Amino acid sequence: MSSSPRIAVLASGRGSNLAALLAARERGELPVDFVLVASDRANAGALRLAEAANIPTLALDPRSYPDRRGFDMDLFARLAASGAEWLVLAGFMRILDGTALAPWVGRMINIHPSLLPKYRGLHTHRRALEANDPEHGASVHFVTAELDGGPVIAQARLPIEAGDDEQQLAQRLLPLEHRLLPAALSLLVSNQLQWRNGAPHFNGQPLPRPLTLGADGVLSLK
Numbered sequence: 395m396s397s398s399p400r401i402a403v404l405a406s407g408r409g410s411n412l413a414a415l416l417a418a419r420e421r422g423e424l425p426v427d428f429v430l431v432a433s434d435r436a437n438a439g440a441l442r443l444a445e446a447a448n449i450p451t452l453a454l455d456p457r458s459y460p461d462r463r464g465f466d467m468d469l470f471a472r473l474a475a476s477g478a479e480w481l482v483l484a485g486f487m488r489i490l491d492g493t494a495l496a497p498w499v500g501r502m503i504n505i506h507p508s509l510l511p512k513y514r515g516l517h518t519h520r521r522a523l524e525a526n527d528p529e530h531g532a533s534v535h536f537v538t539a540e541l542d543g544g545p546v547i548a549q550a551r552l553p554i555e556a557g558d559d560e561q562q563l564a565q566r567l568l569p570l571e572h573r574l575l576p577a578a579l580s581l582l583v584s585n586q587l588q589w590r591n592g593a594p595h596f597n598g599q600p601l602p603r604p605l606t607l608g609a610d611g612v613l614s615l616k
């Protein structure tokens with residue numbers, strides 16, 4: 395087994411964030427091994443991307459399980475069996491059972507398309523527009539039992555422009571997500587970011603606020 399940090403990615407959809415992680419690894423910016431890409435949808439584009447990159451895949455159908463916990467327990471057992479040390483949720487569109495995810499707290503991150511704590515859940519672009527927010531963004535956070543509620547590690551911010559609609563905003567945000575997620579994962583696997591005593595720490599100190607993605611693609615405390 396290689397000595398690079400072992401990552402499993404969970405994705406339900408097209409997988410553009412997974413593609414960004416794979417590209418970052420190709421460029422030598424993310425020295426990790428992707429050991430598994432798992433999905434709750436057999437037709438997820440993310441699975442096809444993984445196959446093309448020779449990464450093992452797993453598709454589990456939630457309808458084959460009696461309840462959410464049953465599905466999640468099996469999913470997390472298989473993720474553990476893959477040898478993964480870290481889990482990345484990249485567009486995984488399911489609420490996770492708190493008991494099933496508990497062993498992974500501090501080792502699992504999610505990317506969410508809003509400036510958390512604003513707009514947990516769905517339709518984040520629409521909600522930011524409806525609220526007349528001056529800016530929007532994306533967040534990477536540690537996953538806890540609270541939906542989109544775990545401590546935020548890093549954010550990318552984007553001004554909302556007059557005339558923006560939901561689709562335009564989503565389109566402008568996506569390239570930022572694609573830089574944010576690999577940058578955050580890279581800090582995590584290099585131990586610059588750590589989960590200690592139930593809170594994120596950056597370079598050994600409690601993280602006072604989320605890191606911000608700069609125009610240079612670097613995450614820093616602003």
Ligand code: GRF
Nearest residue numbers: 407408409410411485505507
């Ligand atoms: C992204 O907007 C991500 O923030 C959200 O789901 C979307 C996934 O897109 N959690 P993709 O499948 O990575 O293209």
